[in-house]
Amino acid sequence: MLSFAWKWTWAGLLSAAALTTPAVAADFDGMVSVGGHPLHVAQTGAGPYTVVFEAGFASDLSVWRKVAPEVAKKAAVLVYSRAGYGKSPARPQPLSMEQSVAELADVLRQRKVEGSLILVGHSYGGFLIRYFAATHPQQVAGLVFVDPADEGLETVLKRLDPVRLQQDQRMLAASIPAKWQGELQTIQAILDAGKLPTMPVLPDVPAVLLTSVQARADSDFFQETPAIVKIKRERHAAFLSQFSSGAHVFTPNSGHGIQMQEPELVVAAIGQVMTLATQSAARVARAQARQKLMGELEHSAALLGKQQNDAAASRIALALRDSALSEVEINTLGFDLLTRAKRTALATLVLAYNNQAHAQSDNAADSYGEALLADARPAEAQRQFTRALALGQANGAREQAMAGYRQHLSQAEQALKQP
Structure with a gap:
């Protein structure tokens, strides 16, 4: 059976699916042809990310109606209904997980949605966003799992109590209309195998996982009992541990349909993932910029070796400007080269670039003076230390810093006295 308690949310999901109004006030709300088959798609909002919602089993796009409008205030949003749900007609044969993901990819392509995706998947939708992220890693910036299905949970339950598990499976199958039995069989095949179809490793992107820990000791459903809810929580935590950035959120106040009962938790999770994704992208960009900068420094060093000092200075200035490093970061880089690498x-x-770019900084002037002194240019160093003292006084520098500037000036003056 499905590896989550499902039946007690059935009435709520049916009422959501029966809504005739759009899930969001969309900029686009219509049908997109995928392989000659129409799928209902809605889009709205704008922002640095596009949040793509993947509904669970027996659900259409309307299950996100309490979440998507809030998210659309700060991001682009795309919701859609898979084949057989809502306004999307059923197919002659049920789609495999791989086929469903391929259709989502086609929808995104046709709607010109590229890169910087935050994927949000509920229940079976968790399987789908995992497969999409694994097969389209360059497009995915973050993941949000809303009480996701667990392909390995039934394997555990078979060992604990196979009779109760079979009872759950029979109850679920009996409650599902014939038109959805095909997708149920697709999902059950995954649960029986205890694994998803073969796919690449998931990208290490920011991820937040929401777990319902609502339990009832007297429940007819095995998976709703406290012992099994505890196992589910632990397995969710183990799954999430593969991501280096994110959070695991538990709620005892919602059943399986967290997005309907506590939509604010889903909205907050999406916001957290967007923040983490932005921070991650900034770190990657800075690392790439630093790597490029170090390459430019090596080229500049080669020019210095050929006595092409002006060309080296120009190359360094351009590289440092493009790197977007701060004054402090450039100063640290310079001192690493001066004191650790001994590349005076x-x-x-x-x-010198830092001193020019931050002409009112007493620290930049003093640091440049130290480099000049180490390069046996005491007269130039003296001028920089004198300037650092004047700037420090104007800037209200601390006495400790001013004392250092005076000491450096004295060292330059002593060097000038040397024969």
Whole structure:
């Protein structure tokens, strides 16, 4: 059976699916032809990310009606109904998980949705967004799992109490209309196998997982009992551990349909993933910029070796400008080159750029002076230390810093006295 308690949310999901009004006030609300078959798609909102919602079993796009409008205030949103749900006509044969994901990819392509996707999947939708993320990793910036299905849970339950598990399966199958039995069989085949179809490793993107821990000791459903809910929670936590950034949120106040009963939790989870994705993208961009910068520094060092000092200085200035490093970061880089790498000429050019780019900084002037002094240019160093003292006084620098500037000036003056 489905590896989640399902029947007690059946009435709520049916009423949601029966809605005739759009889930959101969409900029686009219509049918998209996929392989000659129409799928109902709605889009609205704008922002740096597109949040794509994947409903669970026996659900259409309207199950996101309490979530999508809030998310659309700060992001683009796309909701759709898989074949056989809502306004999307059923197919002669049920779709496999792979086919459903391929159809989503086609929808995104036709609607010109590219990159920076936040995928949100409820229940069986969790399987689908995992497969999409694994097969389209460059497009996915983050994942939100709303009480997701677990392909391995029934394997555990078979060992614990196969009779009660079979009872759950029979009750579920009896409650499902004939038109949805095909997708139920697709899902049950995954649960029987205890694994998803073969796919690449999931990308390590920010992820938040919401788990319903609502339990009833007297429930007719095995999976709703406290012991099994505890196992589900632990397995969800184990699944989430593969992601280096994210959070696991538990709620005892909702059943399986968290997006209907506590939509604010889903909205908050999406917001958290967007924030983490933005931070992650910034870290990646900075790492790439630093890697590029280090390459440019090596090219500049080669120019210095050929006595092409002006060309080296120009190359370093362009590289540092494009790197978007702060004054403090450039200063740290310069001192690493000066003191650790012992590459005085290169450090001097880096700190010279910092001094020019931050002309009112007493610290930048002092640091450049230290590089000049190390490069045996005491007269130039003296001018920079004198300037650092004047700037420090104007900037209200701390006495400890001012004392350091005076000490450096004294060192430059002593060096000038040397024969």
